Amino acid sequence: MSTLSEFISRRRGEERRAQLNKLLNYYIPPNLRPAANFLGGMTPSASYEGAVQGFDQALTPGASVSQRVGGIGQGLTGTAGIAAPLAVAKQAGMPAAQAVQEAFQGFSTGANYAGGVLADRLTQPGQMPTTYSNPVLAPFDAIRGMGDNGGPPLRDPLASVDDEAHSLPKYSGAAENRTTPYPRYRPAKTTDRMSRLESAVADVNNPIRNVFDKYIEKGITLRGPDWYNTEEMRDWFVGSLGEKEGDRQWREFMELIGTTSTGAKVPQNIRFASFYRALSPEDRTAVASLVNEKGITPRKAAEELGVLPPNMPEKFGYGHIKQRNMASNVVKREEGEWSREIPEELTGAARSKRLQANPKVKGFANDLLGDDTNIAADMHFMRMLAMADGGGDFLSAQAKLSKDAYAKAAEAIGPRAIKKYTSTRKVNGKPVSEVNLKKAWEDGKINDTSIFSSTPSAWADTPKANEYAAYEDMAKRVAAEYDMTPAQFQAALWMGAGDITGLADESQGTFMELFRVALDNRAAERGISRREMLEDFINNKGVLAVPAGAAISGGILGEEEQ
Numbered sequence: 048m049s050t051l052s053e054f055i056s057r058r059r060g061e062e063r064r065a066q067l068n069k070l071l072n073y074y075i076p077p078n079l080r081p082a083a084n085f086l087g088g089m090t091p092s093a094s095y096e097g098a099v100q101g102f103d104q105a106l107t108p109g110a111s112v113s114q115r116v117g118g119i120g121q122g123l124t125g126t127a128g129i130a131a132p133l134a135v136a137k138q139a140g141m142p143a144a145q146a147v148q149e150a151f152q153g154f155s156t157g158a159n160y161a162g163g164v165l166a167d168r169l170t171q172p173g174q175m176p177t178t179y180s181n182p183v184l185a186p187f188d189a190i191r192g193m194g195d196n197g198g199p200p201l202r203d204p205l206a207s208v209d210d211e212a213h214s215l216p217k218y219s220g221a222a223e224n225r226t227t228p229y230p231r232y233r234p235a236k237t238t239d240r241m242s243r244l245e246s247a248v249a250d251v252n253n254p255i256r257n258v259f260d261k262y263i264e265k266g267i268t269l270r271g272p273d274w275y276n277t278e279e280m281r282d283w284f285v286g287s288l289g290e291k292e293g294d295r296q297w298r299e300f301m302e303l304i305g306t307t308s309t310g311a312k313v314p315q316n317i318r319f320a321s322f323y324r325a326l327s328p329e330d331r332t333a334v335a336s337l338v339n340e341k342g343i344t345p346r347k348a349a350e351e352l353g354v355l356p357p358n359m360p361e362k363f364g365y366g367h368i369k370q371r372n373m374a375s376n377v378v379k380r381e382e383g384e385w386s387r388e389i390p391e392e393l394t395g396a397a398r399s400k401r402l403q404a405n406p407k408v409k410g411f412a413n414d415l416l417g418d419d420t421n422i423a424a425d426m427h428f429m430r431m432l433a434m435a436d437g438g439g440d441f442l443s444a445q446a447k448l449s450k451d452a453y454a455k456a457a458e459a460i461g462p463r464a465i466k467k468y469t470s471t472r473k474v475n476g477k478p479v480s481e482v483n484l485k486k487a488w489e490d491g492k493i494n495d496t497s498i499f500s501s502t503p504s505a506w507a508d509t510p511k512a513n514e515y516a517a518y519e520d521m522a523k524r525v526a527a528e529y530d531m532t533p534a535q536f537q538a539a540l541w542m543g544a545g546d547i548t549g550l551a552d553e554s555q556g557t558f559m560e561l562f563r564v565a566l567d568n569r570a571a572e573r574g575i576s577r578r579e580m581l582e583d584f585i586n587n588k589g590v591l592a593v594p595a596g597a598a599i600s601g602g603i604l605g606e607e608e609q
Contacts, residue, residue: 204286208566208581212559213273221419221532222276225298227387228420229409231516232402240440241514244432245521258435262543263529263536271539272531274557275414277301287585296585298416300324302385305412306376308423310369313558317565319345321584321591322365323377325356332381338374345370356590358583360572363592376408385409403512410519414534415558422533424518426508427541427548433506434547439488439496441507445481452502456482460492468492503549565591 213219237245247253263271277297284300285293300320307319322345323331330352337348344366349355367373379385384404393401411423422428433441448456457465468483484505487493499505510518519533526536541548545555556564563577570580572593583589 205283205578205581207279208283208563208578212279212557212563213270213276215279218276218279218559219270219273220276221272221535222278222417224417224419225281225294226413226416226418228418229387229406229413230389230402231406231421231519232399232512233516234513237514237517238440238511240436240438241511241517243438244436245517247436248521248525255435258431259525259540262431263539264543266539266541266543269539269542269555270557270560271542272535273559274538274542275417275534277415277558278417279559280562283581284585287582301415302380302412303377304415305408306380306385307373308408308411308425309372309376311367311373313556313561314565315367317562318590318592319365319367319373321565321589322346322356325588325590326354328381330354332378335374335377335381339371339378342371345374356588358573358589360592365592376405379405385412403515406512406515407509414537418534419532420519420523422519422522422537424510424515424537425541427545427550428537429508429510430503430506430548431540431544434500434503437496437500439493440485442484442488442493442496442499443505443507444483444485446484446505447479447481448502448504452499452505453480453482455498455502456484456487456493456505459495459498460487464492501547503547568593 207214207218247255248259250256266272280300281294281297284297287293288296303320303323304316307323308316311319323335326334326349330349333352334345334348334354337343337351338345341348343351344364346355346359346364346366384401389398389401407423407425410418410421411425413421414423446452446456453465460468465482465487468487469480470483471478471480473479484493484499485507488496522533522536526533529536529539531539541550542555544550566577566580566584569589569591570577573580575583580589580591584591
């Protein structure tokens, strides 16, 4: 028996070859086939024979140096042909241990180690291995290469940025839960409107359940269940910065997305978070504190403090109507108030206040980290439920109405009486009028809320502090019926109902889809590629804004952004 017999058993050769061929020809989706065929279309069975012949030659007693080198090259090339399906198997869901066992059945201790190292390198999180210029040396680098800098890395951690978002199974659906839920304030009793809504949702025969079915189904077609999956971004960070630092910076960015989400469209949200991420923690706190104190834009605050990030567009201030609120969130996060652990010494009213603070933005950030308990009961989710219920207690106390909607309200309340419920304030130097429709209803001035059935801004867009836990409990129960996490249910619902709740066109898309748009917009303005912009964003904390007034894909700058 040849020495190679100690490495590769022929007993199950045909069975093994059939399975490996099946992996190549059946399990590999079209976008992964180029990676699987990086050895020039070599099949597993051909690779097997190449490995057999090559290692036999290299291990033959008395072989010359040139024969041994040539044999090792041939053997390793064949090994790579066997190992390539391991990467495919990982992406197809087969456990790495099973793939190793099937592909390297019968290896000796030395070969098992080589196969294990190779499989480990091939099945790291991220995209498939990239093509080597020298396929003979590539697998040798994989076997020898645990940190010896003897060759290029086996995979390109950023390669998927040019692919469609969620193109791999691990990047779609519910992501791995990499966090713990924020505890919520649980009062002895919730509000009457929340109790009424809970009872309606619990009744499978209530018409509101049909509303859920309709919009959930539509939301699924719009990839609502994929919305919060940011595992791909985590792989980009980890692949570029290493496991510990990459994970830390990914978490930081996701939480900054949460802090700057108040009142912002998703593309704005991404740009704002990129600005605060570009600052050191100390400068971030200082800038946000100044924004909160003076009401100036983040750019102006950074200029005053002399900490403006590099490569900033000249005419973009990162300002927003809710910039003070965002800045306050940033400061609280930096000062530890976003900790998921409530200090033991915090009791009574102080504890309740901490639990009630920023429930939506914390839930939003946590969902982007994979949380399966918290939800972000945002404006669109809340409006959809309020409109489905139709109760006057769900009307807004600060309704910004269009001219036509205001005329309807004036007709119901009275042309003169409506002035009592109307207030005007200036936002960025412009007058903004708001109508307290809820108060008008409480005073008996509005008897039929159906006149606002197609006016999303007429309805409440924020849960009360003593309602949030009830919303999450309700979402958890209903989400289970659709085989979703609460976050998936929330995202699918607001995506599906976006056309009736006023969801902006530029916010249509999952987070990872819209992040790609943000990269493209900034890259186009700088004259670089999407990939280069991603590298600058991760490694240099490059900002993702474009000059004010510039045309961008995925929509135009919102009127609230300056």
